[in-house]
Amino acid sequence: MLVEGVELQSRYMLQGLLGHGAMGEVYLAHDRNVNAKVAIKRTTIHESQDAISAFKQEAELLANLHHEALPRVMDFFYDESGGFFVMELIDGHDLEKLLDERTRPFDLDDVVGWTDQILDALEYLHDHDVIHRDIKPANLKITSRGRVKLLDFGLAKGYAGEMISENDSVGLYGGTPRYAPLEQLLRFDRYFRASLYTFADNVNKISKTLDGRADIYSLGVTIYELLTKALDCNAALRAEHQWTGRGDPLTHIETIVPQIPYEIAIIVRKASGLLPDERFASVRDMRRYLDHARRKLATEKNETLWSPEVKPRNVSWYEFVKKAPAERNIPHDSVITQARKPIELTERLAGAVREAEILGFNELLDDLKNDYFVLDEESIERLEKLLLVEKKIVADIEAKERLRRAEEIKLQMDHERRRRVKDLHQRVREEREESEKERRQRMRNIVLAVLASIVFLIGAVNLPRILQYLGGATDIDPSPASSNQNNAANASSRGR
Secondary structure, three states, rough: OOOOOOOOOOOEEEEEEEEOOOOHHHHHHHEOOEEEEEEEEEOOOOOOEEEEEEHHHHHHHHHHHOOOOOOOOEEEEEEEEEEEEEOOOOOEEEEHHHHOOOOOOOOHHHHHHHHHHHHHHHHHHHOOEEEEEOOOOHEEEEEOOOOOOEOOOOOOEEOOOOOOOHHHHHHHOOOOOOOOHHHHHHHHHHHHHHHHHHHHHHHHHHOOOOHHHHHHHHHHHHHHHHHOOOOOOOOOHHHHHOOOOOOOOOOOHHHOOOOOHHHHHHHHHHHHHOOHHHHHOHHHHEEEEEEEEHHHHHHHOOOOOOOOOOOOOOOOOOHHHHOOOHOOOOOOOOOOOOOHHHHHHHHHHHHHHHHHHHOOHHHHHHHHHHOOOOOOHHHHHHHHHHHHHHHHHHHHHHHHHHHHHHHHHHHHHHHHHHHHHHHHHHHHHHHHHHHHHHHHHHHHHHHHHHHHHHHHHHHHHHHHHHHHHHHOOOOOOOHHHHHHHHHHHHHHHHHH
């Protein structure tokens, strides 16, 4: 551990220890160059190349990611005392510390608001192919303005910007077991793999590939703990109990907190599903469920969706923006007049509504008809982002439909080509058979004609003899004397 007063890189003067963990320490420091306070994280594991790679990866990730819920990295260096990276100093306390200081769980409204911010950050990370893999209260810091900051990317898997693709061995420690999903424990922790060796068939069915659903599980059990203060089991214990028929040791949240709304209980239960397929398919899906639950709860409480302290209008946004600008009579104390740039934001909202109508996004329009969010930049950006998502989905569907139609046309053309070739072959075969039949008939006729001619010629040559023979037959004497006389007469005539 470094002592106060140590100067690093002739620039950063250490002023105290802010916190420490299994892989590193975080110090408060003063940056002489810009005369500002910063936080410096130092790796405490120098012998492990995996730990050093994880530390470097965390710095590279944060340097290439830009989101309001993520800390900014400003410098990275090594010296004889280890590896360091400098990041912005974030005020406030982490949720683990705040929860420990409380005698009861957090209020539902606070947890739902934090959850939405975390989902927004995770959606950004997942869109950049980054999985945090260590979501837990200790890594969620609440600033003095009530904003959530997501910390500790030492186990993050993925890349951003020009960062080199991840090395899976960096996830050596597998996160905190109480918040890690089952597939993460089975992949990185030998102890938990050994504890479930008797359930090899079940274990082998679980994909060891980590995706966004790993973060969804960690967030689900984190929400569970923030609302109940009663998370006392991990995913491996849950698997052992369920696979032996003893039920899930993670008690349903509505049993511990009976007053929790049903919609929120369902979200927590689905997010904390033991197996990946039991959870939300993506952070975006979970956020949509949460938005729906917030709208319903806001309607039941007769409050606005995004700002509980402001009472709702008597007209939905859809009805408001559908009116002509001259007909938009806004009361002086309306939430619309309280917004910054109300005319510009209203026109942006009207454009989004028109586009949703043209594209036929009926579900989004139904949401707007019942929506009571405050007219502000964040709400409009969220709506426009949702519209872009819907447009991308439609574009993907249309592209698939075009591909399907092209394949159908190709199949039809192939079928038609084969049918024409088959017909052509059939016609050629029939023509050949007909030609052969005609040829054989002509040959038969020729043969018959020749035979008839031969018979005719033979008959013509021998006809006199036949007639002579037939005519002389009546004068012939059958006696021997007569025969001798005839022979003599013939010889006499030959002699002359």
